[in-house]
Amino acid sequence: MLKAKWIWKKQENYNLYNQTIIARKIVRLKDIKQAEILITADSFYRLFINGEWINDGPCRAWPEHYQYDKIDVTSNLKTGENEIHVIAKYWGVGTFHNVCQQAGLLAQLKVTKEDGETQFFYTDQTWEVSDAKAWISNTPKVSIQMEPQEFYDSRFENSLDFSNAQILFDAEKGPWKDLHPRDVALLTKQSFPFKRILSANIVERKKDIHFCLPTARLVHPGLIEANHNISNACGMATLLQIEEAAQIKLELAGLRVSVDGQIREDGYYNLNPGIHLVLAFVSDVVGHRKEKILRFVNPPASLTLTNPINSNHENPWCWIPFPEYAKSGTDIKWGNWGADEQGNKFAENYLKDINSLLAHVTDINSFRTLLGDRVQNLSLRQMFVRDTNWQFTTRKVIADAIDLIANPAGLMFNNNEFTVIQTSPAGEIELVYDLGQQNCGYYDFELIADQGVEIDIYGIEFITQNGAIQHTRDNRNGMRYIAKTGVNKFTSLKRRSGRYIFITFRNQESPVKIRNFQLIESTYPANQIGSFQCNDSRLDKIWDISAHTLKLCMEDTFTDCPLYEQTLWVGDARNEAVFAFPVYGATDIAKRSIRLAGQSLERFPITGCQVPSAWECVLPAWSFLWGISVWDYYDYSGDKEFLKDTWHWVIQNLKGAESLLNNRGLFSAKMWNMFDWSGIDDGHKTVLHNSMLIVGATNAAIKSAEVLNDQKNLIWLKALRNRLSLNINKLWDDNRKAYIDSIHDDGKFSKSISQHTSFLSVLYDIVEPKNKDAAINNILNPPKEMIKVGAPFAMMYYYEALDKIGKEDEIIRSIYNSYLPMLEAGATTVWEIFPSSNYRPGEFPTRSHCHAWSSAPLYFLNRVILGIKPTAPGGKEFEISPRINGLTWAKGSVATINGSLEVSWKIDGNQLKVEVSAPDDVGAKFKKNDTHKPYKIKIEINGEQI
Secondary structure, eight states: OOOOOEEEESOOOSTTTTEEEEEEEEEEOSSEEEEEEEEEEEEEEEEETEEEEEEEEOOOOGGGGOOOEEEOOOOGGGSEEEEEEEEEOOOOOOOSOOOOSSSSSEEEEEEEESSSOOOEEETTTTSEEETTTTTOOOBSSTTTTSSSHHHHEEEGTTTTOOOOOOOEEEETTTSOOOOOOSOOOOOOOOOHHHHHHEEEEEEOOOOOOOEEEEHHHHHHOOOOOOOOSSSSOOOEEEEEEESSOOOEEEEEEEEEEEEEEBBOOOOEEEEEEEEEEEEEEEESSSSSOEEEEEEEEEEOOOEEEOSSSSSSSSSSOEEEEGGOOOOOOOSSSSTTTTOOOTTOOOHHHHHHHHHHHHHHHHHHHHHHHHHTOOOOOHHHHHHOOOOOHHHHHOOOOEEEEEEEETTTTTTGGSSOOOEEOOOOTTEEEEEEEEEEEEEEEEEEEEEETTOOEEEOOOOOOOBOOOOOOOOOTTTOOOEEEEEEEEEEEOSSSSOEEEEEEEEEEEEEOOOOOEEEEEEOOOOOOOOOOOOESSSSSHHHHHHHHHHHHHHHHHHBBBOSSSTTOOOHHHHHHHHHHHHHHHOOOOOHHHHHHHHHHHHHGSSSSOOOOOOOOOOOOOOHHHHHHHHHHHHHHHHHHHOOHHHHHHHHHHHHHHHHHTBBBBBBBSOOOOOOOOOOTTTOOOSSSEEEEHHHHHHHHHHHHHHHEEEHTTTTHHHHHHHHHHHHHHHHHEEEETTTTTEEEETTTTOOBBBBBHHHHEEEEEEEOOSSSHHHHHHHHHHHOOTTTTTTSHHHHHHHHHHHHHHHTTHHHHHHHHHHHHEEEHHHHTOOOOOOOOTTSSSOOOSOOOOOOOOOOHHHHHHHHIIIIEEEOOGGGGOOOOEEEEOOOOOOOOEEEEEETTTEEEEEEEETTTTEEEEEOOOOEEEEEEEEOOTTTTTTTEEEEEEEEE
């Protein structure tokens, strides 16, 4: 039983944005035999014991099913005084990782003494707490998916004012229910140093005046959300004064601006000396970009800004709310954003209003007449957040700075040597380092500097061969650290990913010394059991970067990518679990991902698409793939108890899907009906791939029902499957020999056809026998007008269909064609989009360069070239049938629930020698295939000739 209390610093409001506290407790111990601590927080904690960093947490969880970490700390305690020290943060804003309730910290230490006596020390009013002012709170969010950006000012490290903690709730009586232990391994903390220095540059010292307005939080104070359908309707105004005629350049993001009633789309304004009214309104009134930006680019020195309502106010801007347009809604109903519950298009009406105001408000008098009743004055801290990202994304290299850097490689090593950075009157110094491969973790460094030196640290994934940098669009992938005088030591709180790290020194007036700058790698503790090698090193490299990508997308759950989102996307998790089972054998992370999605059924009619999350959204394809993932887990593990535990969710999910069938007997809902980044005609309620994926989920559920001997649901499931298949087949177009993509909301049939419906119909045994050959032809030889697979996510299901129809060699050909261009581009991880994809055109080949939904080679190279195929649940039996594919040898292993299964084969003249090593009690049978015909075959299983 938990005796601990939820605590925090005593304050009036426990929902403050981005608050950080330090909590501490001294405990006196002796005769320690064993000790464990239980700890959790809303939203983040970092635990230290006696100055040693123990863990970050908690793991993500729905507030209705909250979790605490359970950590053995026996070796961290000592006889005498011990300090428990916790940095705790409350985000106070919606993310894709949790649903904030309020600030709270809970911890309980249990110590068992040598004589068997137990002692408990737990959070209560005897703990001391203080605001941690060094962590600046008014920063923008990293992205819509993530928490606020990290900004640390070490000059405030000692500005602590400890007092007794405020008890908020008993353990079980707060808004965090069903408290139970973490059910997945703790993340790692591994030192990962830089591999080389890329460059040292002098970059332009920016003079811009930058304002970042957190519009959603201003319009909806206290609302915890991450939805698209949230109004950001507001504006701001200032008086700009210049002494001489000048051209003013404005850079905008999400705002529409007029100066004296003039709107310039290019942002350039030619102004005479005097006072000018600058009026700005939010233009994208709904959307995921919740901070809006206005920046004066390199303004004249004489430019001043003054509040138009109170010239003495410390904030030169006033805020203009539009409460009549302050609407909020969920994103479950897809595409009706910008309308209220009655369907009134408030976004369109708002835009009409602001465009009229921009045209008619031309001076201070018209401003007061037309907007005076709305205007409010807020403090600078209330109205704006401290955004540093723009200084990196607008960087301009002036010159090489290598002559200003002493020992540039020094900071790469953990010794007592420093890299010394001199100053330059021409600009600021930037160092660029390469980790050698993309990784994920915490920045950690030591430096000696003067007070007030600013160090910006930003990571990116990709630099082209001509040196172009791919900035992380819509993601502030970095932080700022402000130095105190003398020695500074710091480890960031935020896990970040990237390959190339840019370190920029600003406000520097004397040399800075920096040492042992490293990334502390933090991932799921992946134990690589599976392997693959062959005589084509290119396939080896594809397998290796796929495995590395998957590891970087394994945290307390599977995640989509380690940089942009770190989100448990339910469809991504299905792919990743299938890839991870034979490589890492990681069952706890798969179970946890399944369970979190199942719990979302308490909120949605079918499982949510990214969980747990403040984005209230459903992507039906992901919901149905979740059902398939439950069977995948049982098929790999043979864990019947988990299948029983999740069975009610499986049925509830399919019942929810059944309730959304239309009068044609097809799934029909105004939800996010995406399956692939390819251009499928999916912007309608009735999209055919959804119904096909329900059949796939129903097939999986039928197998589960048979294992569980649930005859009642088995009858219903078979009837549902047959009914759906019958109705799907009514949409086969005999003229085009394919299924149509969708039925439009006006009842018209889509003119679009795609590969996807053909390979799903074959994969899930939907297509009628008379049309099967045509469907297979669409898989192998799609006609020109047919939409092809666009992204590696959907390619997984294309490969599964090829495997099912005995076209495994086509999978290997596709892997060569799709992944070799990544290697040629220098990739160390696999990408979200294939290099050949034209669905997301742009300067760079993909958004995310590390996306584990693309790691299919891990699964299929071992399945096809090594020929390892499980034929019974629980890893009890395997078929071994390697396909040669032009190779001369291959070897590798897969992780089974019973141990490692290894296969090697080699061609020697006209002989094919195959060796198999299988765990005890695992059956392995060799099966010939057509690629073996030229050879005499020699088979050895567990040392015995077969």
